[in-house]
Amino acid sequence: MSLLKKIFFCLFTFWFISCSNTTKKNSNNFNYRYISQDSLLLEYYGKAKYDSLLNNNLINVKDSIPFPHIFYFEFILQDIVNFKTNKSDFILKTQLTFYNENENVVVNNDTLIDFNPENWMTIKYEGDENNGDVVISESNFDGVFYFSEQKDSLAQWSKYFESKMYHNWKMKKYPFDVQKIQFKIISDLDTSLVRFRESKDYPASYLDQLSFPEGFEVSSIKFTEEFVKSYFSPDETVSVANFTINIRRSGVSLFLKLFLGAFLAFILSISVFYIPKEDFDARSQISVGAIFAAVGNKYFVDSSTVSNILTVSDIINNSIILLVIFNVFIMIAQRSDKLDWKWLEVDRNAVFLSSIFMFIVVTLTLLIYIIT
DSSP: OOHHHHHHHHHHHHHHHHHHOOSOOOSSSOOOEEEEHHHHHHHHHOHHHHHHHHHTTOSOTTOEEEESEEEEEEEEEEEEESOOTTOSEEEEEEEEEEEESOSEEEETTEEEEEOOGGGTEEEEOSSOTTTTOEEEOOOEEEEEEEETTTTEEEEEEEEEEEEEEEOOOOOTTTTSOEEEEEEEEEEEEETTTEEEEEOSSSOOEEOSOOOOOTTEEEEEEEEEEEEEEOSSOTTOEEEEEEEEEEEEEOHHHHHHHHHHHHHHHHHHHHHGGGSOTTOHHHHHHHHHHHHHHHHHHHHHHHHTOOOOSOOHHHHHHHHHHHHHHHHHHHHHHHHOSSOOOTTTTSHHHHHHHHHHHHHHHHHHHHIIIIIO
16 A cells, blocks of 8 residues: 555544544543444445455454544653753753554554554644754654553553753742643544543653752652643644643752841841940941841842742842831931830840841741742
């Protein structure tokens, strides 16, 4: 059979199958349909040739093809390169493995349907195929292997993917944020024909040594099957294998790195209340130094991120700057004869009030943005 004839036959097969089932099932419980091969061959060859093949025992009309076909996925994250908070692009490297119950369906010593993933699905990524930053290997057939969790022997294909991708940083909870990278594989055919699942034997995983900057770590890789309208036919719904890579910032060390300067500036600002009121110049100089330290720490944090929204770090840094300035006002009020703040004129009370404000602001910020 010529290549053109094979392509036509496969297209006709898919069209016939989709027309034969008008009810779409998108639940997780598959509705298996069995399409007899003889009905497909009858339409393809015509009645005269079909009868001739049948009479000469060249076809087996008892065989049937189950639909939808289930593709199982193994996703291995091999590396993420240049994943930095102040950059929008990075390089993703993955190894993909596809499993299916059949390598192909053969009739008349010829392939009726080839289950090579290249013919059934498309990888969705944010990059430009023409910019030389994409490497997608052909799917290689690895053979048929027995999978204990599936309790079945499945045909296996493997594929390598590497591409520059773009990430829209969600920074509202920075530095306690969890970044989600979406990697999608979209079926080219309706859910009545193709559905996707994660491999039970080999769930998504990642290598131990990733090219992350220190402070990042992969917390998990989650698989979900989604359903979207087909790009080619809005009346059809297709299955989408969505792998979500969850990346979090690690440990207390980052928190101290970002806010230690701000906390020290606050401590410096309340230390002025332990200097005698008569030494106002010393108090003033230390207060100005505390303000510069707090503002400088905020600049340091802002320079390491790309964000136009109010983040947790912004609230903490801005609150500390305001508290440092508030301590300056208390110091001025203690010095001025025009203000009568009797309770705050006691240095110990000023330290207590400022510290309480600091504790409340930081605690509420963490509760609101982290727990919720």
